[in-house]
Amino acid sequence: MDARRRRSGTLAIVIAALLAAGIGLAHAALGGHAASPFRYRFERPPQGAIASLLRTEIAFYEDRLARNPDGALDRAGLAGAYLKEARVTGDLRWYLLTEQTARASLARLAVSNDGAVLALARVAEARHDFPEAMRLARAAGPSDEALPITVTSSLATGDVPAASRAVQVLVAADPSLRAYALRALVEIAQGRDAHAEADYRRALALEEPEETASSTWVRSLYGRFLYQHGRFDEARTLFTEALRILPQYPLALTDLAVLDLRQGRYEAAVDHLTRVVTVTRDAPNVYDHVVLRGIAQARDLQGRPAEAAPFWNDAEARLRQDAASGAYGHRRELARLLLTRGRAGDLPEALHLMRQELAVRTDPDTLDTMAWALCRAGRWDEAQRAARAAMRRGVRDARYFYRAAAVAQGLGDTEDARAYLRLVRAADPAFDGRALQVALIGL
Numbered sequence: 001m002d003a004r005r006r007r008s009g010t011l012a013i014v015i016a017a018l019l020a021a022g023i024g025l026a027h028a029a030l031g032g033h034a035a036s037p038f039r040y041r042f043e044r045p046p047q048g049a050i051a052s053l054l055r056t057e058i059a060f061y062e063d064r065l066a067r068n069p070d071g072a073l074d075r076a077g078l079a080g081a082y083l084k085e086a087r088v089t090g091d092l093r094w095y096l097l098t099e100q101t102a103r104a105s106l107a108r109l110a111v112s113n114d115g116a117v118l119a120l121a122r123v124a125e126a127r128h129d130f131p132e133a134m135r136l137a138r139a140a141g142p143s144d145e146a147l148p149i150t151v152t153s154s155l156a157t158g159d160v161p162a163a164s165r166a167v168q169v170l171v172a173a174d175p176s177l178r179a180y181a182l183r184a185l186v187e188i189a190q191g192r193d194a195h196a197e198a199d200y201r202r203a204l205a206l207e208e209p210e211e212t213a214s215s216t217w218v219r220s221l222y223g224r225f226l227y228q229h230g231r232f233d234e235a236r237t238l239f240t241e242a243l244r245i246l247p248q249y250p251l252a253l254t255d256l257a258v259l260d261l262r263q264g265r266y267e268a269a270v271d272h273l274t275r276v277v278t279v280t281r282d283a284p285n286v287y288d289h290v291v292l293r294g295i296a297q298a299r300d301l302q303g304r305p306a307e308a309a310p311f312w313n314d315a316e317a318r319l320r321q322d323a324a325s326g327a328y329g330h331r332r333e334l335a336r337l338l339l340t341r342g343r344a345g346d347l348p349e350a351l352h353l354m355r356q357e358l359a360v361r362t363d364p365d366t367l368d369t370m371a372w373a374l375c376r377a378g379r380w381d382e383a384q385r386a387a388r389a390a391m392r393r394g395v396r397d398a399r400y401f402y403r404a405a406a407v408a409q410g411l412g413d414t415e416d417a418r419a420y421l422r423l424v425r426a427a428d429p430a431f432d433g434r435a436l437q438v439a440l441i442g443l
Helices: 002-009 011-020 049-067 072-089 092-108 114-126 130-140 147-156 160-173 177-189 193-205 212-227 232-245 250-262 266-274 288-301 305-325 331-341 344-358 364-376 380-390 398-410 414-427 433-438
Strands: none
Touching: 049 072, 072 092, 072 114, 092 114, 114 130, 114 147, 130 147, 147 160, 147 177, 160 177, 177 193, 177 212, 193 212, 212 232, 212 250, 232 250, 250 266, 250 288, 250 433, 266 288, 288 305, 288 331, 288 433, 305 331, 331 344, 331 364, 344 364, 364 380, 364 398, 380 398, 398 414, 398 433
């Protein structure tokens, strides 16, 4: 047991030495990349226009239902409008309204009511109940609304072949911005990064003026892909353009904050995070814990742990509430917080949380977090199995390669550790210890 502790305790020093010995991870600035491929070609909506449109849509259906309370399809339309509000704002109360309204619609019309079924599928996916989300998507039939749920839920459960089959059907039937962006996610999961980037560019080339939110979503995904490969300048251009279109878009703001943290722009990161959502007890939001953890991480990286502590505590309280309720998952995020904090007494709970999470979600991020927890416990053989499972479909992510290097070193296989660290550099030339820390903040 003492030998295991000594080996675990020196692991960070050994990895750091290996990184310094000819496997340096310096970032080479990229120049000459024109912003034009990322530019939104249409007139961006006036500030508040999307919120206004959603309020109008909600009011339309509410008015129809006031005149005809038994209108099942109008109730399904209202559920869909509530769902849009939930996905734009992250406010969990809108998800609850979506579910209640969709169920009320199905109680009045149980057949030929795909709108209500798909609204429930999206709520199930938000709650990380991926089998239920896929069951409901199948019940609605292979439409251009159902197939995306199959794609994303299959990726979350680690079933990349099923995601690939679904996305190919989607692209063939609807070669659109959304379809190509989803295919890019499937290609990333298989390590086909060049194909993924080509599909992100295809998606942007196909955008239409009425797809404002989707255009912003694709730029956020593409930007994340680029900063995970050390291409910071292009990533920042994409995030900036996404926020030029929709200045309060949460995904772009949180990913831009992570990029800021990676580059040591701590106050900019805090500014971007505080623009995501106003954290309150009365209005729980899916982004609350991201904001709190991000600010805590920024203050810690600035060497201001006393200022970080209340943000860590608030994030932990919210994640515990979510994990205990089972309503919207976040077991993995709570485990990551406990592991980041590094208290020995938290380790059994982190392992328990990850065992629970792996029962419903086996994507690479979940497997990598399990490998991290097992590393902390000195259970190297189990950690190796989890790390290898994270990479089994071919995904090329510096975080997973770094974890595999740490496991190899923990097992005493220095040569394997060196090989994985070379893969780290190939995947993300800018990767370092700070990159590993801040990559765990987002959703």
